[in-house]
Amino acid sequence: MSAQAQQPDQLLRRMALGVALAALAFAALAFASAVAQPHPPAPDSAIVKQGEYLARAGDCIACHTTPGAALFAGGRAMPTPFGTLYSSNITPDADTGIGKWTTDNFYSSMHTGRAPDGGLLYPAMPFSSYTKVTRADSDAIFAYLRAVPPVRQPNRPHDLRFPYNNRSLILGWRTLFFTEGEYKPDAAKSSEWNRGAYLVQGLGHCSMCHTPINALGGSSQSQAFQGGLIPMQNWYAPSLTSNKEAGLGDWSIADISDLLRSGVSHRGAVYGPMAEVTFDSLQYMSDDDTRAMAIYLKGLALGSIPDPVSSPMPTTESSLLTRLGESVYKGQCANCHSGDGRGMPPQFPSLAGNQSIQMGSAVNPIRMVLNGGYPPGTAGNPIPYGMPPFAQLLSDDEVAAVVTYIRTSWGNRGAAVSAAQANALRSAPLE
Amino acid sequence: MTGGPISLAAAAMIAGRHCGWFPLLALLLCSSVARAQTDRQPPDTMEARVLACVACHGPAGRGIDNDYFPRLAGKPAGYLTNQLIAFRDGRRRYTPMNYLLEFQQDSYLRQMAEYFAAQRPPPPPEIVPVVSQEILDRGRSLAMTGDAEHGVPACAACHGPAFTGMEPAIPGLLGLRASYLSAQLGAWRYGTRTATAPDCMQNVAGHLTELDVTAVTAWLAALPIPPDSSPTARGAWPLPFACGSQPK
Numbered sequence: 001m002s003a004q005a006q007q008p009d010q011l012l013r014r015m016a017l018g019v020a021l022a023a024l025a026f027a028a029l030a031f032a033s034a035v036a037q038p039h040p041p042a043p044d045s046a047i048v049k050q051g052e053y054l055a056r057a058g059d060c061i062a063c064h065t066t067p068g069a070a071l072f073a074g075g076r077a078m079p080t081p082f083g084t085l086y087s088s089n090i091t092p093d094a095d096t097g098i099g100k101w102t103t104d105n106f107y108s109s110m111h112t113g114r115a116p117d118g119g120l121l122y123p124a125m126p127f128s129s130y131t132k133v134t135r136a137d138s139d140a141i142f143a144y145l146r147a148v149p150p151v152r153q154p155n156r157p158h159d160l161r162f163p164y165n166n167r168s169l170i171l172g173w174r175t176l177f178f179t180e181g182e183y184k185p186d187a188a189k190s191s192e193w194n195r196g197a198y199l200v201q202g203l204g205h206c207s208m209c210h211t212p213i214n215a216l217g218g219s220s221q222s223q224a225f226q227g228g229l230i231p232m233q234n235w236y237a238p239s240l241t242s243n244k245e246a247g248l249g250d251w252s253i254a255d256i257s258d259l260l261r262s263g264v265s266h267r268g269a270v271y272g273p274m275a276e277v278t279f280d281s282l283q284y285m286s287d288d289d290t291r292a293m294a295i296y297l298k299g300l301a302l303g304s305i306p307d308p309v310s311s312p313m314p315t316t317e318s319s320l321l322t323r324l325g326e327s328v329y330k331g332q333c334a335n336c337h338s339g340d341g342r343g344m345p346p347q348f349p350s351l352a353g354n355q356s357i358q359m360g361s362a363v364n365p366i367r368m369v370l371n372g373g374y375p376p377g378t379a380g381n382p383i384p385y386g387m388p389p390f391a392q393l394l395s396d397d398e399v400a401a402v403v404t405y406i407r408t409s410w411g412n413r414g415a416a417v418s419a420a421q422a423n424a425l426r427s428a429p430l431e
Numbered sequence: 432m433t434g435g436p437i438s439l440a441a442a443a444m445i446a447g448r449h450c451g452w453f454p455l456l457a458l459l460l461c462s463s464v465a466r467a468q469t470d471r472q473p474p475d476t477m478e479a480r481v482l483a484c485v486a487c488h489g490p491a492g493r494g495i496d497n498d499y500f501p502r503l504a505g506k507p508a509g510y511l512t513n514q515l516i517a518f519r520d521g522r523r524r525y526t527p528m529n530y531l532l533e534f535q536q537d538s539y540l541r542q543m544a545e546y547f548a549a550q551r552p553p554p555p556p557e558i559v560p561v562v563s564q565e566i567l568d569r570g571r572s573l574a575m576t577g578d579a580e581h582g583v584p585a586c587a588a589c590h591g592p593a594f595t596g597m598e599p600a601i602p603g604l605l606g607l608r609a610s611y612l613s614a615q616l617g618a619w620r621y622g623t624r625t626a627t628a629p630d631c632m633q634n635v636a637g638h639l640t641e642l643d644v645t646a647v648t649a650w651l652a653a654l655p656i657p658p659d660s661s662p663t664a665r666g667a668w669p670l671p672f673a674c675g676s677q678p679k
Contacts, residue, residue: 067521067533068521275533278534279534344473347472347473371530371531372486373483374535375534376534377535377539382538384535385479386480386481386484387483388483388484388486389527392486392487392497430529
């Protein structure tokens with residue numbers, strides 16, 4: 001199903017996701033509100049601390065802070081298939097930030113995706129997830145944002161192509177894909193499960209990447225957490241429901257928690273966009289919340305029977321690939337991942353039995369070989385070991401061969417990969 | 432996680448000797464060996480942690496046979512730290528580096544820098560310049576005395592009379608190839624490599640002509656490397672202008 005990445009409908013899905021990602025754009029803040037402003041709370045007050053924690057859970061920083069620049073001042077470019085969106089300034093600056101907002105305004109933007117002037121937010125702002133956040137939590141986040149240093153930095157206009165620059169299109173998108181409403185606990189489940197569900201579905205906005213996006217840039221509830229290629233970034237966000245992908249059905253709660261919070265575990269490590277999520281957000285979660293998310297995520301897995309291995313390549317070609325792959329593996333990989341593919345987890349991940357290597361989409365293993373990567377430096381794993389990039393060392397044939405080898409050895413049941421697939425990802429963006 | 436090399440080896444020895452003889456002992460020891468093997472861990476060293484770097488920069492950062500992957504060994508730790516942070520934050524653009532460092536903390540980047548700063552691998556092979564003597568002479572003149580008329584200071588004024596750099600953050604210029612040096616001067620001029628303001632090298636690069644760049648990089652690349660090319664101690668000479676990369 002590596003071939004799936006080549007199909008036209010995949011392109012459409014990528015474009016669709018782009019719309020969703022693009023969304024972070026807050027509407028113009030130029031409204032002049034006459035409503036009395038709440039006083040900024042004391043920076044060390046309990047509500048500000050709570051709000052800071054929740055803002056971490058929501059990963060506001062990932063979009064609203066440009067790397068190396070002022071916290072929450074926005075202006076971060078977010079390329080999409082429709083053009084580039086720029087995140088907004090959410091510091092309490094009165095003229096260029098959200099300094100004139102009220103707690104009602106803020107709750108409304110989170111809960112309904114509308115700016116204080118009634119303008120519609122682009123769905124790159126994950127309000128279809130944040131709508132599940134409680135009023136109390138929204139108020140705490142707002143209290144925290146009122147307490148960060150104000151930064152005077154006007155919002156940069158979005159650079160969207162026609163017809164996507166027409167905000168009224170969002171109305172149609174909302175009709176199809178947005179359901180307003182706070183999280184409703186499931187009385188049949190434990191309080192831990194419900195806490196996990198609240199965080200994953202709400203502030204965590206995991207479905208932004210882990211739910212397939214359709215051609216209109218929306219995600220369907222019936223396909224929740226089933227995985228998809230992230231547009232513009234060219235990483236595959238694996239399904240959280242299928243144990244053939246990132247389904248966590250047979251993972252221990254400890255391994256899931258380690259992966260989420262420290263970025264490495266005995267079952268695998270996070271790289272690419274998920275490394276950013278762990279770095280900016282998940283590493284700050286408490287033991288209890290991490291465990292709650294792990295319990296909920298483990299329960300999402302539907303279980304699955306492995307597909308029979310089907311290679312898009314003739315047998316002779318794939319057996320040639322495997323032989324070349326074995327020699328590349330012995331020369332370049334076995335030193336860390338060991339000859340039997342068991343690695344030295346958690347620092348040098350095991351490749352044998354590693355779900356992320358055997359998935360239908362071969363995008364992630366190919367990219368790991370081409371680009372290498374360090375798991376994020378977290379409190380739990382501050383000085384991680386890294387994987388070298390091999391793009392400069394290996395030919396397309398060698399990349400395809402070694403990825404085929406690791407996808408089909410030691411009991412792994414992935415399909416072979418072609419040199420063309422490897423070549424296509426050489427130009428994948430690295431940001 | 433358990434069992435370092437010694438306990439692993441000892442367990443394997445005992446198990447190997449007895450597995451066939453005493454079924455109960457064999458069961459206990461052999462299973463513990465199997466467990467120990469799955470728990471094999473990489474060495475707890477910086478060398479093992481920077482394996483991702485040496486694929487391009489060579490073992491101990493000595494450089495490899497590729498013009499554009501520079502030698503890191505022996506550069507001042509402050510300079511290397513500045514570069515790692517600039518790559519992470521996108522102030523210096525080179526996507527493979529930007530990508531690798533994106534989610535690392537300052538303290539770890541400093542440790543990586545200190546590791547490479549402390550390495551003293553053998554110098555790279557000397558390079559025979561491919562430009563004319565006339566161009567080399569121009570390069571020498573620029574590097575040693577600068578071009579006051581065009582606002583170009585001598586490289587030696589900051590990088591040192593022997594071009595070995597100065598602690599904590601001025602890099603030596605030895606052992607780098609002309610194409611790499613030239614690419615850096617171009618990157619400053621076009622803003623893909625920037626440093627903390629005042630960005631003195633951006634200023635210098637902006638005053639150089641194409642011919643200046645060819646000449647000075649060819650001459651620098653051909654300089655012989657002395658046995659000890661360590662950077663000079665901090666404050667050995669005054670800088671001709673303010674430089675944001677130098678800690679105050």
